[in-house]
Amino acid sequence: MEEGKRRILIVDDNPEFTKPLEGFLELVGFQVSIARDGHTALSKLLFDPPEIVLLDLKLPDISGMEALESIKKIEADVGVIVITGHGGEQAGVDFMEAGALDFLSKPIDYGVLRGKINRTLKTRDAEARDRQFKRYSSQEPFFPFLARKIRDPLQAIIGALGLIQTHSHPKDGFFDQSIRIIEEEIGYLDDFVQGCLDFIHPPTERLFEEIDVNELISFALEKVSHMVDSLCPKISITTRLDPQLPKVRGKYDEIKRTMVNLLRNGFEAMPEGGTFTLTTGFLSDPPPGWVEIVFADTGTGIKEDDMKKLFIPFFTTKTRGSGLGLVICKRIIMEGHRGTIQIVSEEGKGTTVTVRLPVTLPSNLA
Ligand SMILES: Nc1ncnc2c1ncn2[C@@H]1O[C@H](COP(=O)(O)OP(=O)(O)OP(=O)(O)O)[C@@H](O)[C@H]1O
Numbered sequence: 001m002e003e004g005k006r007r008i009l010i011v012d013d014n015p016e017f018t019k020p021l022e023g024f025l026e027l028v029g030f031q032v033s034i035a036r037d038g039h040t041a042l043s044k045l046l047f048d049p050p051e052i053v054l055l056d057l058k059l060p061d062i063s064g065m066e067a068l069e070s071i072k073k074i075e076a077d078v079g080v081i082v083i084t085g086h087g088g089e090q091a092g093v094d095f096m097e098a099g100a101l102d103f104l105s106k107p108i109d110y111g112v113l114r115g116k117i118n119r120t121l122k123t124r125d126a127e128a129r130d131r132q133f134k135r136y137s138s139q140e141p142f143f144p145f146l147a148r149k150i151r152d153p154l155q156a157i158i159g160a161l162g163l164i165q166t167h168s169h170p171k172d173g174f175f176d177q178s179i180r181i182i183e184e185e186i187g188y189l190d191d192f193v194q195g196c197l198d199f200i201h202p203p204t205e206r207l208f209e210e211i212d213v214n215e216l217i218s219f220a221l222e223k224v225s226h227m228v229d230s231l232c233p234k235i236s237i238t239t240r241l242d243p244q245l246p247k248v249r250g251k252y253d254e255i256k257r258t259m260v261n262l263l264r265n266g267f268e269a270m271p272e273g274g275t276f277t278l279t280t281g282f283l284s285d286p287p288p289g290w291v292e293i294v295f296a297d298t299g300t301g302i303k304e305d306d307m308k309k310l311f312i313p314f315f316t317t318k319t320r321g322s323g324l325g326l327v328i329c330k331r332i333i334m335e336g337h338r339g340t341i342q343i344v345s346e347e348g349k350g351t352t353v354t355v356r357l358p359v360t361l362p363s364n365l366a
């Protein structure tokens with residue numbers, strides 16, 4: 001992903017059409033990626049959403065309408081321009097009724113296309129802002145209220161627990177174990193409440209700073225080791241941290257939170273033990289350069305069916321999960337830092353999560 005550039009995904013299986021179009025769009029300053037079929041387009045949308053999709057209606061695997069509906073479901077904040085065949089005006093109108101923002105018939109006049117892209121970007125940006133506001137404003141009053149209702153009694157329980165611990169003599173194994181269970185449950189509830197608050201809160205206003213990712217990861221690893229200390233003895237951790245890693249511009253606490261979530265997911269996927277490998281590295285290409293962090297576990301892996309649900313709020317397969325970890329990661333890494341998250345998994349073998357953070361940020365963010 002390139003600094004400050006608006007992103008366009010072309011969905012079309014014909015290289016003779018996409019090649020010159022890609023060249024033109026890059027020339028006028030867009031960052032372009034291409035999907036040759038509907039499924040590739042949907043996975044690109046999931047992991048690296050563009051702002052505009054140019055969608056050809058004739059795809060080799062799924063129908064244009066199916067593609068449009070799935071695109072809007074996965075990423076409502078994308079502006080779709082439909083490309084119809086020669087004389088396909090009626091189809092274009094039908095697709096606009098189904099959520100596309102504009103259409104254009106082949107053969108394409110690049111000047112007209114450019115105008116349509118600019119208009120679509122404006123509409124898409126305004127709609128995305130509205131949606132974000134609605135999303136937060138509808139949930140915002142409820143979650144803090146709920147959080148208070150849970151946290152106030154939790155504080156009272158923690159206080160009472162302290163008193164019980166101080167005044168109880170003698171203490172035996174049963175007593176200690178019960179106290180530990182209560183403490184764990186309190187921790188779980190507290191984390192859940194925090195997760196809900198992080199989920200609804202717009203990104204913090206805190207300023208971006210220079211971050212040493214290697215150092216941040218070491219802190220995150222230490223934190224997670226305390227959180228899941230019962231799992232740690234069974235897990236062997238290998239770290240390969242690039243000593244030459246450049247700093248990235250980012251919000252320290254937010255990035256640390258994502259590292260903690262991803263480390264924790266990896267640890268939790270290995271209840272019987274396994275190996276966790278954490279690697280950092282620098283990629284100079286494409287500009288502006290990227291710090292890559294790879295979290296690889298040899299845990300349970302993810303079912304194929306679940307792969308597309310990972311970024312849906314509250315999706316969890318854990319009895320004690322809130323299903324917000326990855327959603328929060330996506331918001332922080334992709335929306336807040338223009339980075340990418342890619343998850344590759346094989347059931348029974350393990351999961352590899354790759355996060356890339358740009359070393360510099362678009363001027364409208366930083
Ligand atoms: N490394 C992994 N290995 C296996 N499954 C994973 C991994 N990471 C995520 N998952 C799957 O994705 C689901 C969603 O993960 P996510 O982190 O969003 O929520 P969670 O871990 O269930 O709950 P929490 O909000 O407490 O993090 C998990 O329940 C799990 O099924």
Ligand SMILES: [Mg+2]
Binds near residue numbers: 265321325326
């Ligand atoms: Mg999680």
